[in-house]
Amino acid sequence: MIKILLVEDNIEISKNIVAYFKNDSYIEAVYDGGDAIEYLNAYDYDVVILDLMLPEVDGMSVLNYISKKALNTGVIVLTAKEELGDKLKAFNLGANDYLTKPFFMEELKVRINAILKSMGKIKKPNFLEVKNMHIDMKTKTAYINDEPLELNEKLYRLLEYLTINKGVLLFKEQIFDSICGYDSDASTEIIEVYMSRLRKQLAPFGYDKYVVTKRGMGYILDENVGD
Template sequence: MPAARILTIEDDDTTAAEIVRDLAARGFEVERTGDGAEGLRLASTGRYDVITLDRMLPGVDGLTIASTLKDKGIDTPILMISALNDVDERVRGLRAGGDDYLTKPFVLDEMAARIEVLLRRRRADADRLLLRYADLELDLVAHAARRGGRDLRLFPKEVKLLEMFMRNSEQILTRSMIFETVWGYSFDPGTNLIDVHIRALRKKLEAPGLPLLLHTVRGVGYRLGAEA
């Protein structure tokens, strides 16, 4: 597994040097800037696994950086670091977009432990958004699916259908369950919406030489799984 990438935005050279040295010794890849505007530019690339963010910075302060990243949809976990330790300041930091808050002075072991917690949480979130079954993969962030190394071009409703099947693989899903989950309202026995979408999805999942994954259970519903 590649080393986690940490962006440290800290204007105090002594504190920054200690953070960078400690994290590098623990095997992290660390990049540091002491300027708020440059920190925001780097953080906006989304290429980091965790950001350590000083609350008080020249130019653009930590709260502005956190809230701007949140507005942009950048979900990199943020550990806010500040000498301001009263409850109101911690609340402001977390509401602005921080995921955790550490007050100065701090112990480097505690900082590293908090970063590791944020990394575990991020990996768990990524696992929930990348679904796999057999040779089938669904990326819920990119709305992209692949089977056997082949890209599948799915429409939005097909993505929602496939997500439901993959989260409930090997289980029989009734037409009523599918309709209410994917379309969001009570099942209408007279509609053929499910049949049309299932047929289209199954056609995209199938390929010569690959086993059938999406099965019809007559009189009941559908199941994603191996042949019964």
């Protein structure tokens, strides 16, 4: 069973997260960074759900502790702060992903699973499927009705990322971080270009309709569109 340490000082949010994960994970909750460091020093966890704005010892200090100790634990940051500097600092200190409040529990779970897969803590399947589209994650190829898609590296990574997170709204900044890297010099507007090119590849099969734009928010791969 996956072991989770939740570090969140908002009691209501903490209780909701614990209730959501307790049936299929072992989850412990603390409310301050100092307590988090004590727990991390005493026990092993697969993933830490970490709020940045904490009393006494803040989330960045917890991240710094995890980094210095080289702990084999994934970290997903929960934050109401959207400043680029905070996000970059969190990634530089070893955070695997971030989620801005408010958020959906389903998205938090998907992102935790993605972190665990990337760390080899749960088996990562070689194949992804959306209707008759098959993605081979080992060979980095994609097929629809057994016909290969002509995807360069960026378009393949974009399609794979959308498919892993199918049904989840992804913000443009999150897609950019995954596809281009948070330290890229490119603008996030490049994601619109990649999306347009990906849709052109999917269009001959009618699969472009499944890549849905949520204006002013981001994108979602919704395999139920038109059904």
